[in-house]
Amino acid sequence: MSASGERLASALATHAPAPARRRIHPFDDESWLGRILLAPAVVYIVALVGFPFFLAISYSVSDATVGSTTLHFVGFRNYAQIFQDPTFWRSLRNAVVFTGVSQVLVVVLGKILAMAIYADFPGKWIVRFLILLPWVAPISLGSIGWLWIFDPVYSVINWSARALHLFRGGFWPIWLGQPDLAMASIILVDVWRLLPLATVIILAGMSSIPQDIHDAAAVDGAGFWRHLFRINLPLIMPIMLVALLFGIVFTFTDLIVVYVLTRGGPFDSTQVIASYAYFTGVQGGDLATGAAISLFLFPVLVAVAIVFLTIAKRTEVT
Amino acid sequence: MATVETRRLTKRFDSGNAVDGIDLSVREGEFLVLVGPSGCGKTTLLRMLAGLETPSSGDVLIGGRVVTWLPPRKRDIAMVFQSYALYPHLTVFGNIAFPMRAAGVARADVATRVQKAASMFGIERLLQRKPRQLSGGERQRVALARAVVRDPVVFLLDEPLSNLDAKLRTSARDELQQFQRRLGTTTVYVTHDQVEAMGLGDRIAVLDHGRIHQLGTPRDVYHDPADTFVATFIGSPPMNLLQNGRMLSGVRPEQLLPRAAFDRDDAIVPFPFTVNRIEYLGADRLVYGTLDAPRADTKVIARLPSMITLPIETGRRYDFAVRERDLKHFDRESGRKLERAA
Numbered sequence: 291m292s293a294s295g296e297r298l299a300s301a302l303a304t305h306a307p308a309p310a311r312r313r314i315h316p317f318d319d320e321s322w323l324g325r326i327l328l329a330p331a332v333v334y335i336v337a338l339v340g341f342p343f344f345l346a347i348s349y350s351v352s353d354a355t356v357g358s359t360t361l362h363f364v365g366f367r368n369y370a371q372i373f374q375d376p377t378f379w380r381s382l383r384n385a386v387v388f389t390g391v392s393q394v395l396v397v398v399l400g401k402i403l404a405m406a407i408y409a410d411f412p413g414k415w416i417v418r419f420l421i422l423l424p425w426v427a428p429i430s431l432g433s434i435g436w437l438w439i440f441d442p443v444y445s446v447i448n449w450s451a452r453a454l455h456l457f458r459g460g461f462w463p464i465w466l467g468q469p470d471l472a473m474a475s476i477i478l479v480d481v482w483r484l485l486p487l488a489t490v491i492i493l494a495g496m497s498s499i500p501q502d503i504h505d506a507a508a509v510d511g512a513g514f515w516r517h518l519f520r521i522n523l524p525l526i527m528p529i530m531l532v533a534l535l536f537g538i539v540f541t542f543t544d545l546i547v548v549y550v551l552t553r554g555g556p557f558d559s560t561q562v563i564a565s566y567a568y569f570t571g572v573q574g575g576d577l578a579t580g581a582a583i584s585l586f587l588f589p590v591l592v593a594v595a596i597v598f599l600t601i602a603k604r605t606e607v608t
Numbered sequence: 609m610a611t612v613e614t615r616r617l618t619k620r621f622d623s624g625n626a627v628d629g630i631d632l633s634v635r636e637g638e639f640l641v642l643v644g645p646s647g648c649g650k651t652t653l654l655r656m657l658a659g660l661e662t663p664s665s666g667d668v669l670i671g672g673r674v675v676t677w678l679p680p681r682k683r684d685i686a687m688v689f690q691s692y693a694l695y696p697h698l699t700v701f702g703n704i705a706f707p708m709r710a711a712g713v714a715r716a717d718v719a720t721r722v723q724k725a726a727s728m729f730g731i732e733r734l735l736q737r738k739p740r741q742l743s744g745g746e747r748q749r750v751a752l753a754r755a756v757v758r759d760p761v762v763f764l765l766d767e768p769l770s771n772l773d774a775k776l777r778t779s780a781r782d783e784l785q786q787f788q789r790r791l792g793t794t795t796v797y798v799t800h801d802q803v804e805a806m807g808l809g810d811r812i813a814v815l816d817h818g819r820i821h822q823l824g825t826p827r828d829v830y831h832d833p834a835d836t837f838v839a840t841f842i843g844s845p846p847m848n849l850l851q852n853g854r855m856l857s858g859v860r861p862e863q864l865l866p867r868a869a870f871d872r873d874d875a876i877v878p879f880p881f882t883v884n885r886i887e888y889l890g891a892d893r894l895v896y897g898t899l900d901a902p903r904a905d906t907k908v909i910a911r912l913p914s915m916i917t918l919p920i921e922t923g924r925r926y927d928f929a930v931r932e933r934d935l936k937h938f939d940r941e942s943g944r945k946l947e948r949a950a
Contacts, residue, residue, distance in 0.1 A: 502693035505660050509764075510754070511681040511710035520706070524697045 349581035356575040368582040377558050385562040389541045392480040396537050400488030408496050425486035433550035436479045440465035466552050469559035476560050479547050484540060488533040495529030528602045535598040543587055563587055610671030610761040610794055611636050612657060617666035619652050626652040628818035637792045641809035643799055649818040650798045651766060657796060658687050658764050671761060686755035687764040692747045694739040700750050701735040707758045725757040745776050763795040781807055802842050814838045836943035845909045855946055858936040861911035866918050867927040875932040881908055882925045895920060
């Protein structure tokens with residue numbers, strides 16, 4: 291420091307108030323304020339995610355039932371048991387099919403829908419609002435609505451199709467009572483439920499592409515398909531993966547649609563991991579086995595999350 | 609190479625006419641600059657030439673063919689955007705190759721033509737990079753390479769130099785003009801910068817409020833402005849305009865000189881004013897002043913080259929003058945140019 295600098299510093303020091311004895315209020319101290327503001331979220335996650343998770347792990351290696359008051363450690367007996375259980379494998383396969391098919395449909399339809407409502411047209415606002423409605427409706431109420439739509443006697447689909455002469459003679463599908471149709475039905479409901487979120491996420495991704503890029507592609511000679519596959523899709527791929535990640539997590543862990551519509555039936559043809567864990571652990575009273583089944587959700591979801599976040603990072607374009 | 613023409617071309621937006629019945633004709637191989645203040649409709653006009661904007665009425669012709677309703681890809685044009693609009697997910701090679709792949713050029717040809725275009729702009733070593741790894745000047749070259757690679761009949765350039773820093777802009781301007789001369793491709797260039805317009809254009813179209821005020825060579829536009837808008841828009845500092853009865857008289861700042869600077873036999877008009885402020889710019893001095901009463905509210909600017917060493921102080925009155933033939937006259941009402949000594 292130069293001489294003049296030192297003079298200035300000492301002048302400032304003598305005139306500055308003596309270091310305050312008073313403690314800074316925690317709200318004025320950023321390190322404390324940060325902790326205070328984070329605390330509710332941390333407490334919430336620990337109490338509602340962390341604690342149940344470790345409880346499930348401890349149940350899965352015990353002999354807990356709904357009625358028991360003490361736990362005994364039984365090692366991996368419950369896991370050995372579910373590996374022998376064909377219904378478990380069937381549930382796992384169903385969960386993968388249910389999630390896979392519905393998410394492919396959600397992403398493809400979400401992209402198409404987003405492109406349709408990306409363009410400017412009168413009444414755009416109301417269309418966007420209507421598309422979002424299934425997302426804001428409670429899942430259970432929406433599913434009950436679909437239960438009526440798929441009703442074996444009163445199904446509005448069947449009666450409409452018959453009135454339009456599409457179903458002839460004795461053709462009368464029992465939507466939730468025939469194995470293939472039951473799976474198709476729960477996939478349909480899941481797509482209906484998740485499509486709005488995916489559409490809105492993809493729409494946000496599309497809005498983030500500068501108009502100049504589209505204009506350049508148009509001038510450079512790209513037609514619709516080339517523009518879609520070479521410019522549009524690669525640019526929104528990271529954000530589409532986020533939509534897909536959400537969709538997979540929501541669908542793979544979902545219990546409500548299956549519970550309300552089919553209870554896993556007929557013949558376990560729509561049984562998924564979440565519903566099987568619930569029926570075994572809570573309704574069947576075998577908490578230990580139920581916990582072991584439900585823990586199979588965890589590694590799958592972690593793997594999915596890691597894979598997608600890695601891809602999203604790699605394809606990041608900006 | 610082709611001509612570009614517009615006939616009564618109009619674009620209406622809710623707020624009014626962005627382009628208002630423009631008739632424009634660009635000659636084959638010409639470098640035409642559209643210049644005007646922001647919001648004058650120059651970019652909208654260019655976008656209509658490109659087919660990115662649909663005209664409300666009127667026609668666009670490229671090479672004598674009406675293309676008004678053709679999509680951009682069927683017009684055989686190339687465009688460079690202000691933002692360069694490089695595809696961020698593609699490499700430089702992918703960006704330059706894109707228009708050819710869209711046109712279905714064979715794979716082997718694509719590679720050789722990309723190489724050729726890249727070497728034209730000295731960016732061969734950047735071919736494997738992504739746009740985000742390039743500097744502003746490199747991005748601009750990639751955008752130009754992408755435009756030339758397809759051999760379009762017309763180049764449309766929308767302020768391609770405005771994102772470069774001042775030093776780079778000068779050299780880029782030079783290169784741009786050289787390469788246009790070499791290719792001889794008809795070029796329409798949009799800018800708000802009148803220095804760029806003067807320096808680049810074979811002809812300049814000065815636009816305001818969706819209309820062309822004047823279309824002419826840089827020399828015409830500067831020395832013989834069609835109206836007061838052109839007179840004040842082109843030239844920095846702008847032309848001095850003074851009320852002179854029922855007309856406005858205009859004089860360029862560099863033509864307003866101390867009386868002593870003129871030859872004795874020059875026909876001059878005396879122009880005394882009081883100096884308020886002097887800006888020393890190195891090569892020139894800008895002298896700001898106000899006229900004598902009763903026109904003391906009229907401000908004038910004179911630009912003195914460094915050869916004129918006459919000392920000037922603020923607050924004093926000096927005898928300036930202008931050659932009579934350098935004076936321009938405009939109608940006070942319409943602003944249109946009047947023929948001499950009206």
